[in-house]
Amino acid sequence: MRSDDTIFAIASGQGRAAVCLIRISGPESRAILQAMTGGVPAARRAVVRTLRDPVSGEPLDQALVLWMPGPGSFTGEDQAELHIHGGLATRAAVLRALSSIANCRPAEAGEFTRRAFLNGRMDLSQVEGLADIIDAETEAQRRQAMLQLGGRLGNATEEWRESILRVLALLEASLDFSDEGDVPEDLEVEILRMIDGIQEEIGRALANRSGERLREGLTVVLAGPPNAGKSTLLNALARRDVAIVSPIAGTTRDVIEVHCDLGGLPVIIVDTAGLRESADLIEQEGVSRARARAQDADLVLWLVPPDGEGSAPPPARRLLKVGTKADLQPFRQDCDVMVAAATGEGLPELIARLEAEAASLMGQGDAVITRERHRKALGRAHEALVRARAMLVGRGPLELAAEEVRLSARAIGEITGRVDVEDVLDRLFSSFCIGK
Ligand SMILES: Nc1nc2c(ncn2[C@@H]2O[C@H](COP(=O)(O)OP(=O)(O)OP(=O)(O)O)[C@@H](O)[C@H]2O)c(=O)[nH]1
Ligand SMILES: [K+]
Ligand SMILES: [Mg+2]
Numbered sequence: 001m002r003s004d005d006t007i008f009a010i011a012s013g014q015g016r017a018a019v020c021l022i023r024i025s026g027p028e029s030r031a032i033l034q035a036m037t038g039g040v041p042a043a044r045r046a047v048v049r050t051l052r053d054p055v056s057g058e059p060l061d062q063a064l065v066l067w068m069p070g071p072g073s074f075t076g077e078d079q080a081e082l083h084i085h086g087g088l089a090t091r092a093a094v095l096r097a098l099s100s101i102a103n104c105r106p107a108e109a110g111e112f113t114r115r116a117f118l119n120g121r122m123d124l125s126q127v128e129g130l131a132d133i134i135d136a137e138t139e140a141q142r143r144q145a146m147l148q149l150g151g152r153l154g155n156a157t158e159e160w161r162e163s164i165l166r167v168l169a170l171l172e173a174s175l176d177f178s179d180e181g182d183v184p185e186d187l188e189v190e191i192l193r194m195i196d197g198i199q200e201e202i203g204r205a206l207a208n209r210s211g212e213r214l215r216e217g218l219t220v221v222l223a224g225p226p227n228a229g230k231s232t233l234l235n236a237l238a239r240r241d242v243a244i245v246s247p248i249a250g251t252t253r254d255v256i257e258v259h260c261d262l263g264g265l266p267v268i269i270v271d272t273a274g275l276r277e278s279a280d281l282i283e284q285e286g287v288s289r290a291r292a293r294a295q296d297a298d299l300v301l302w303l304v305p306p307d308g309e310g311s312a313p314p315p316a317r318r319l320l321k322v323g324t325k326a327d328l329q330p331f332r333q334d335c336d337v338m339v340a341a342a343t344g345e346g347l348p349e350l351i352a353r354l355e356a357e358a359a360s361l362m363g364q365g366d367a368v369i370t371r372e373r374h375r376k377a378l379g380r381a382h383e384a385l386v387r388a389r390a391m392l393v394g395r396g397p398l399e400l401a402a403e404e405v406r407l408s409a410r411a412i413g414e415i416t417g418r419v420d421v422e423d424v425l426d427r428l429f430s431s432f433c434i435g436k
Helices: 029-037 089-101 111-118 124-135 139-147 154-181 185-207 210-216 230-238 283-297 349-363 372-393 398-416 421-428
Strands: 007-011 017-025 047-052 059-068 079-086 102-107 218-223 257-260 265-273 299-305 317-325
Touching: 007 089, 007 111, 007 421, 017 029, 017 089, 017 111, 029 047, 029 059, 029 079, 059 089, 079 089, 111 124, 124 139, 124 154, 124 398, 139 154, 139 210, 139 218, 139 265, 154 185, 154 372, 154 398, 185 372, 210 265, 210 349, 218 230, 218 283, 218 349, 230 257, 230 265, 230 299, 230 349, 257 349, 265 349, 299 349, 317 349
Parallel strands: 007 102, 218 265, 218 299, 299 317
Antiparallel strands: 007 017, 017 079, 047 059, 059 079, 257 265
């Protein structure tokens, strides 16, 4: 795979369609337009042209053609777009023609975006935002992904990184001047004050897990004794016949997941095997999976049937008690909600309750961190700052404190893919006037 190849790909999905969009990026883009359309249109102006085979000159299709010269294009390279008719034979003919051109080849997965990143058109957090937009299943996920693509995470991390590098610059300045005397006391006070400020902001971002929950979906596990009505409730919430329902206790053995959209928030509802002691090996496995899922869940709905006083709920982070078969039992004081999934009674109340739970656990996309990767990088940055601070306060070697601060900046830089420290330091130093 060469990065100076010209790449092309269908960007509009597979299968027969009215229109098919072919994206082209790389140095041959202009030559391709010349060879296939007989000219190059004005930049970023859509024109209709006859597409021809570059070797035989045979007409292949009528297409809408765009020329987007670099560096102002998505990838930063010269780019062209061919909006052709979406018939299978038409696509195949145009792709074949493109393959026949020297130094042109089909793009690998994600290669356009990779080039955009390598050419500085977007940072890593924006690349992830773009991926999340394509994967977004609910309104709140879409909004969060848009904010990330727009640079919310990238801007926040760049600000933190710049502040950390300012601390580093102050430390290095102190190092440079330490043979002329001690680190001025007011400078040390200033450094500690800055570290405290950055730590507090990063700490606040780390404390908020709603972004990751929103990106991944909230996991709600239905648990309870056999025949509590778990599968019936799953089917009612999913509004389709997903799980087998029967009066036989121990019907469900596997873990069954359904993705739902609750008021714009993504919720994964998980049906599990009824919890009981069983001699059946398969059922035992189902029960142990059910317990494991309940333990990891954001929320467990513990289902209590009319005769369900005997069994105890599994350990869970958060648990709601739901009295089931409300058509067969009166309101239970020991339950938070009553529902009869078979008749639909109480279902709107349960859904409203779930929406409220989801909203309080996920917010509406106000978190900065949306992935484990961000959390790990920020966590490392935070820890390094804690060590640097301890070293400064404990009068440890200034060089080591500076090294910790440098580590912190690098860790934060991983979020956007900007890990260069020296050039930013140079820029910062040039604006300083300590002992100049
Ligand atoms: N009357 C009434 N019966 C219900 C209701 N919900 C479920 N049932 C019945 O209860 C029985 C068990 O329902 P399931 O949904 O299979 O229960 P489960 O908890 O998934 O059972 P296991 O998978 O075996 O643990 C079935 O015969 C259902 O028709 C309800 O709201 N009212
Ligand atoms: K059952
Ligand atoms: Mg079941």
